[in-house]
Amino acid sequence: MxxxxxxxLQLLSxxxxxxxxxGTELAGRLGVTARTIRRDIDRLRDLGYPVHATHGNTGGYRxxxxxxxxxxxxxxxxxxxxxxxxxxxxxxxVTGIEDAxxxxxxxxxxxxxxxxxxxxxxxxxxxxxxxxxDGAPPAADPAVLALLASACVTRxxxxxxxxxxxxxxxxxxxxxxxxxxxxxxxxxxxxxxDRAGWRTFRADRITGPRRTGTRGPERAxxxxxxxxxxxxxxxxxxxxxxxxxxxxxxxAEDAAEHVTAWQGVLEPLDDRSCLLHTRSDSMxxxxxxxxxxxxxxxxxxxPELAGHLAAIAGRATRAVRSFTxxx
Numbered sequence: 001m002x003x004x005x006x007x008x009l010q011l012l013s014x015x016x017x018x019x020x021x022x023g024t025e026l027a028g029r030l031g032v033t034a035r036t037i038r039r040d041i042d043r044l045r046d047l048g049y050p051v052h053a054t055h056g057n058t059g060g061y062r063x064x065x066x067x068x069x070x071x072x073x074x075x076x077x078x079x080x081x082x083x084x085x086x087x088x089x090x091x092x093x094v095t096g097i098e099d100a101x102x103x104x105x106x107x108x109x110x111x112x113x114x115x116x117x118x119x120x121x122x123x124x125x126x127x128x129x130x131x132x133x134d135g136a137p138p139a140a141d142p143a144v145l146a147l148l149a150s151a152c153v154t155r156x157x158x159x160x161x162x163x164x165x166x167x168x169x170x171x172x173x174x175x176x177x178x179x180x181x182x183x184x185x186x187x188x189x190x191x192x193x194d195r196a197g198w199r200t201f202r203a204d205r206i207t208g209p210r211r212t213g214t215r216g217p218e219r220a221x222x223x224x225x226x227x228x229x230x231x232x233x234x235x236x237x238x239x240x241x242x243x244x245x246x247x248x249x250x251x252a253e254d255a256a257e258h259v260t261a262w263q264g265v266l267e268p269l270d271d272r273s274c275l276l277h278t279r280s281d282s283m284x285x286x287x288x289x290x291x292x293x294x295x296x297x298x299x300x301x302x303p304e305l306a307g308h309l310a311a312i313a314g315r316a317t318r319a320v321r322s323f324t325x326x327x
Contacts, residue, residue: 004040007032011040013073015051020060076116083108083120140186140203147209148188151176155216157193160209162201165241165281174199175216178227189227191219198222200231242283245300246276246290258294275300283308 007030014021014029023034030037041051041061052064074082112120151158157175164170174190177198181187186203198221221230244264248255252268255276259266264278276297280286287308290297299306 008040008043009073011037012044012049015044015049015061015063016073018062020054020062022060026061076113076119079108079112079116080119083112083116144206144209145179145186145203147211148176148203148206149179151211152178155218157212157214157216158190158209159212161207163205163207172201173212174201175219177219177221179203180227180231187231189221189231191216198230241279241281242286242302243277243279244286244290244302244305246278246293247298247300248274248276248293249296249298250274255295263289263293287312 010030011026014026023037026037027034041053044051050064051061053061148158150156155175157173159171159173162170162172173193174188175193176188176190178189179186180189188201188203188206190199190201191197192199193216221227246264247269248259248266249272251271252266252274255266255274259276264276267275267277269275276293278286278289280289283304287305290299290305290309291312299309
């Protein structure tokens with residue numbers, strides 16, 4: 001490769017992949033000598049890129065963390081993903097980074113190719129959020145999320161204080177598995193070491209997390225479930241102080257085709273009906289959730305939910321009163 005600038009960019013692109021590259025491999029990829037590779041590595045270091053070199057049969061070059069943030073090379077999919085992620089962060093799902101997200105997004109969109117701007121705009125406009133529970137929920141602390149995310153990768157156990165829905169504080173020792181975002185809330189799926197079981201924790205209720213330096217065994221969720229499905233089941237069946245039961249006028253098998261885990265947990269009764277158990281922290285949001293059911297149902301409890309459902313039904317009736325039904 002004769003163009004030194006183009007060769008440096010291609011070399012940098014290779015080094016950004018999470019692996020070690022031997023000088024021979026890099027020389028073969030770029031069609032130059034190992035000596036040229038060593039000179040190009042020195043040029044990248046002069047530009048501020050922290051290229052680390054290890055010796056021996058298994059040694060090689062790789063980019064490592066430095067004292068400053070050097071420019072990065074992103075492909076189309078990576079740039080699109082970062083732009084969408086920054087727009088989500090700017091909406092305030094994580095507290096304290098809204099302004100920084102907007103500044104970073106402005107810099108990125110300024111240099112995005114025209115074709116990628118259209119892709120980002122289309123994906124952003126197609127995204128729909130569920131209504132919040134009685135206003136915006138508490139935002140997660142970015143420092144807490146960063147520590148938990150790192151522990152998920154390294155399988156390192158973490159100690160923290162957790163405050164449940166009843167304002168009771170407990171000390172937990174857990175091995176983080178995955179972070180899951182649902183609307184504007186973050187949840188940690190983790191194995192609770194003291195209780196010897198899987199738990200789902202709201203990230204905004206986690207305080208004082210501290211890494212222990214001890215790595216746990218690699219674990220899989222029961223039944224081979226993925227973290228998103230596990231969290232949704234836990235949220236539908238176990239979170240919230242307000243419980244509701246509804247009689248669905250279809251079998252549990254038929255209801256399972258239409259009722260998502262987010263809406264609750266099904267209990268079979270007979271071949272024509274089943275029970276739906278659901279919970280929430282808000283009676284108003286619980287009513288919204290129930291009205292999304294695509295099957296006929298009867299409210300069993302709590303009685304207070306009936307007034308919220310009646311109010312929603314009344315608004316919907318008034319909204320269509322002026323329309324004439326088609327023949």
